[in-house]
């Protein structure tokens with residue numbers, strides 16, 4: 058059935074002379090991994106992996122791919138060069154569980170099942186799968202780090218995995234308040250760490266707050282060494298209205314770092330509550346973050362137009378601005394320009410409907426003998442597809 062679907066689509070879009078060879082190659086692809094060649098017009102959302110051409114081919118600093126094989130090495134860290142002297146790093150993410158009534162759960166089961174690899178997921182299972190794949194990537198790319206999941210105590214979330222801690226924080230985790238609650242939970246978490254910290258001054262534990270729909274594909278430890286003076290780090294892009302993405306916030310684990318980051322986030326929360334509370338429920342925190350940064354008198358927003366890291370002092374904190382191109386890379390959707398994937402990308406963010414691609418990428422990586430670089434070719438080639446998530 059699946060193969061028939063692929064043929065059918067091609068019959069409409071290709072002149073006859075090209076049909077036979079194309080049918081053969083599509084046939085092979087679909088047989089091997091449920092993959093389809095990207096059609097010209099994309100107005101539907103796909104329920105399976107769809108590959109297009111890889112952007113950025115021929116550009117010297119972009120990942121080069123041959124099919125799903127990477128021609129360049131993209132990452133150099135590995136568990137073999139374990140550095141025992143380095144500071145600990147924890148990834149911190151907020152995860153909310155929404156109760157689905159028995160009735161809607163049945164509906165969900167029947168009509169909304171999605172399949173990735175050999176596994177089908179209901180809506181609720183899907184978001185757990187994203188969380189697990191997030192943890193998987195962290196453990197592959199940074200095996201010495203751990204993951205802390207901030208959640209509603211009422212959710213009774215349990216994740217029985219090594220290196221993973223569920224950390225309940227009281228709050229209002231309903232869907233429409235989640236972004237507001239997330240900053241509150243971050244602040245609350247940092248406050249508690251600060252108390253802990255004043256008792257154990259000897260060891261430093263850095264924190265990286267991220268969305269759970271990100272894949273960490275390279276070691277982030279060097280950020281803390283390469284830029285030794287920042288308190289917190291944010292990711293920026295060349296976007297006039299939303300230059301900062303709230304999906305990645307790194308905090309240095311010194312008393313000063315935790316304290317300044319906490320005060321900075323408190324300022325963001327204050328602006329969020331006073332000015333952007335009516336903004337779309339997904340964007341308020343980002344608008345507030347940008348407001349806090351851009352309203353600082355000495356801040357030069359022109360620096361957002363070049364993808365180079367820089368530092369600035371904002372609200373008493375030394376803030377490191379890291380380019381999204383490396384630390385929060387998103388495959389562009391729709392009409393935006395696409396220059397491919399930088400070779401040293403460290404974090405891929407599967408925003409919105411790209412979440413299917415996150416699960417597909419992990420499935421590809423874990424069920425073949427490919428490496429992370431090859432998997433990034435798959436992400437690159439599929440970056441423009443709209444998925445059903």
Ligand SMILES: *[C@@H]1O[C@H](CO)[C@@H](O)[C@H](O)[C@H]1NC(C)=O
Nearest residue numbers: 126127128130132428430431
């Ligand atoms: C990943 O595999 C490609 C070939 O598919 C190879 O060129 C590359 O060196 C490998 N990268 C790593 C990090 O092992």
Ligand SMILES: *[C@@H]1O[C@H](CO)[C@@H](O)[C@H](O)[C@H]1NC(C)=O
Nearest residue numbers: 117118120121128129130400
């Ligand atoms: C990436 O691979 C291509 C093809 O093998 C090669 O021409 C290019 O020099 C490589 N880029 C880097 C930065 O190594």
Ligand SMILES: *[C@@H]1O[C@H](CO)[C@@H](O)[C@H](O)[C@H]1NC(C)=O
Nearest residue numbers: 174175176420421423424425
């Ligand atoms: C998925 O199913 C195929 C065919 O039954 C099997 O060969 C493969 O090992 C399975 N993959 C995983 C990851 O379980």
